Amino acid sequence: MTDAQDTAADSSLRTTGGTPPDDAGSSVLGAPTPLLEPREGIPPVVADDAALAKVVAAFAAGSGPVAVDAERASGYRYGQRAYLVQLRREGAGTALIDPVACPDLSGLGEALSGVEWVLHAATQDLPCLRDIGMVPTRLFDTELAGRLAGFPRVGLGAMVENVLGFVLEKGHSAVDWSTRPLPEPWLRYAALDVELLVDLRDALEKELDRQGKLEWALQEFTAIAAAPPAEPRKDPWRRTSGMHKVRRRRQLGVVRELWETRDRIAQRRDVSPGKVLSDAAIVEASLALPATVHALAQLNGFGHRMGRRQLEQWQAAVDRARALPDVALPQPGQTVTGPPPPRAWADKDPAAAARLSAARAGVTALAEQLNLPQENLVSPDSVRRICWEPPKAVDAGSVATALAGYGARAWQVELVTPVLVAALAKNQGA
Numbered sequence: 001m002t003d004a005q006d007t008a009a010d011s012s013l014r015t016t017g018g019t020p021p022d023d024a025g026s027s028v029l030g031a032p033t034p035l036l037e038p039r040e041g042i043p044p045v046v047a048d049d050a051a052l053a054k055v056v057a058a059f060a061a062g063s064g065p066v067a068v069d070a071e072r073a074s075g076y077r078y079g080q081r082a083y084l085v086q087l088r089r090e091g092a093g094t095a096l097i098d099p100v101a102c103p104d105l106s107g108l109g110e111a112l113s114g115v116e117w118v119l120h121a122a123t124q125d126l127p128c129l130r131d132i133g134m135v136p137t138r139l140f141d142t143e144l145a146g147r148l149a150g151f152p153r154v155g156l157g158a159m160v161e162n163v164l165g166f167v168l169e170k171g172h173s174a175v176d177w178s179t180r181p182l183p184e185p186w187l188r189y190a191a192l193d194v195e196l197l198v199d200l201r202d203a204l205e206k207e208l209d210r211q212g213k214l215e216w217a218l219q220e221f222t223a224i225a226a227a228p229p230a231e232p233r234k235d236p237w238r239r240t241s242g243m244h245k246v247r248r249r250r251q252l253g254v255v256r257e258l259w260e261t262r263d264r265i266a267q268r269r270d271v272s273p274g275k276v277l278s279d280a281a282i283v284e285a286s287l288a289l290p291a292t293v294h295a296l297a298q299l300n301g302f303g304h305r306m307g308r309r310q311l312e313q314w315q316a317a318v319d320r321a322r323a324l325p326d327v328a329l330p331q332p333g334q335t336v337t338g339p340p341p342p343r344a345w346a347d348k349d350p351a352a353a354a355r356l357s358a359a360r361a362g363v364t365a366l367a368e369q370l371n372l373p374q375e376n377l378v379s380p381d382s383v384r385r386i387c388w389e390p391p392k393a394v395d396a397g398s399v400a401t402a403l404a405g406y407g408a409r410a411w412q413v414e415l416v417t418p419v420l421v422a423a424l425a426k427n428q429g430a
Contacts, residue, residue: 032166033165033167034167034169035168035169036169038192038195040093040094042188042191043093043191044096045084045096045181045187046097046098047098047101049102052097052105052108055092055097055108056108057111058091058092058093058095059095061091062090062091063091064089064090064198065089065116065118065198065201066087066088066089066117066118066198067086067087067088067089067118067194067198068085068086068125068129068194069086069087069119069120069190069193069194069197070084070086070129071083071084071086071177071190072128073176073178074272076178076271077176077178077272078270078272078273081131082099082125082128082129082131083098083099083100083178084098084099084177084182085099085105085129086190086194087194088194088195088198089115090198094191096187096190096191100178100180104133105133105134106132112136114138115136115138116138116140117136117138117140118142118197118200118201119141120141120142120143120159120197121141121144121156122141122143122144127229127230130229136225138221138222138225139224140201140205140217141220141221143156144217144221144224145201145205145217146159147373148216148376149207149372150372151163156170156193159204160196163203168192169189169192170189172190213370215411216411216412219411220376220409223407235330236259237259237260240279240283241279241283242279243283245283246283246286246287249329249332250321250324251286251289252329252332253321254285254289254318255283255286256330257317257318257320258277258282258285258318260317261313261314262276262277262282277301278301280300281299281300282301284299284300284301284302285314285318289318290315290318291322292315293308293312296315296318338384338385338388339384339385339388340388342356351428352387354427355390355427356383356387356388358422358423358426358427359387359419359420359423359424362419362420362422363419366416377412378403378408378412378416382406385406386402386420386424387420387423387424390402390424394421395421396417396418396421399424400413403420
């Protein structure tokens with residue numbers, strides 16, 4: 001049993017249904033205890049300004065960290081907006097807020113300014129929370145904490161079970177959260193997701209401190225909270241699944257036209273793009289370059305269930321791509337910034353390939369020694385960039401500066417710099 005489990009077993013965790021902490025806490029040592037009901041029951045969904053004002057006041061008056069979660073409708077709706085926001089704080093209880101009915105939660109965000117927000121996989125929820133005015137100034141990410149602590153499974157359910165000894169019901173994680181009204185079982189699931197999040201945070205903090213990794217985690221959390229919104233992805237159509245089959249520029253033009261047409265329709269209808277037209281159908285049409293609606297209808301993904309008007313719409317996109325002059329067709333690959341793919345290094349620059357091999361081996365050994373994932377020890381992209389174009393004078397100062405320039409945190413720079421200096425110096429003349 002880990003120290004985190006000791007912490008959970010020894011602490012007075014509040015449990016479901018009024019069960020005494022001593023009875024439920026012992027489940028960490030034996031079979032895990034199902035978490036079936038929120039301790040104060042399922043709260044009503046906040047869906048108007050008056051109810052929201054009461055929540056804001058209650059959470060502003062609460063104490064300690066606030067657990068925060070958001071549910072999206074990925075695979076059902078266009079984009080990644082939040083369709084339910086869950087919060088829990090000592091003294092305030094649990095709140096379930098409908099951000100469709102209450103689209104501006106900036107008042108709640110301001111009330112919680114300076115409070116530590118506890119999220120699981122924070123980078124997944126922060127964009128949709130930011131869109132409704134909720135931006136933390138401090139946070140604790142229980143998933144990232146689990147990674148740094150060396151847990152092999154870091155999903156919320158696995159962490160709650162392994163660390164606290166409770167089983168969360170996860171059957172509603174992929175439902176359509178844009179459904180209104182939300183069914184009671186879904187609301188129960190949503191409330192339970194924040195039920196023990198602060199308890200999990202406390203146990204993980206003690207485990208990280210025991211391992212000497214707490215400062216690392218705090219630097220990571222600070223970096224996440226301070227990170228600006230992600231830039232829009234360039235040429236998002238290039239991420240169409242199956243693109244590796246598409247070689248010719250004319251075919252790429254068809255993919256682009258179909259993808260952009262699908263995206264406009266999906267946005268207008270507020271549905272997931274995949275429900276409008278599958279990636280496989282886009283690739284199929286790009287390879288076939290159909291000249292008529294009849295030819296298009298014979299392709300997989302454009303079958304008998306698709307109406308004539310829809311077929312004409314897709315054929316028009318294909319025709320637009322077919323009519324483009326060569327100069328307007330997309331190039332086969334995206335403009336690459338940074339080093340080429342590592343598989344090409346041996347031919348392009350054998351010395352760089354040797355440096356990368358040595359650096360990867362060193363990083364792998366250090367990550368195993370520290371019991372954390374390699375990608376959390378240092379960004380693989382940073383290692384590739386430094387190995388492809390190392391500092392002119394390889395020493396601790398120049399390598400540390402390069403790592404910091406690629407966004408590495410101070411703890412990463414301190415640990416990884418000696419490994420990279422050794423790999424670069426040994427293979428300078430390779």
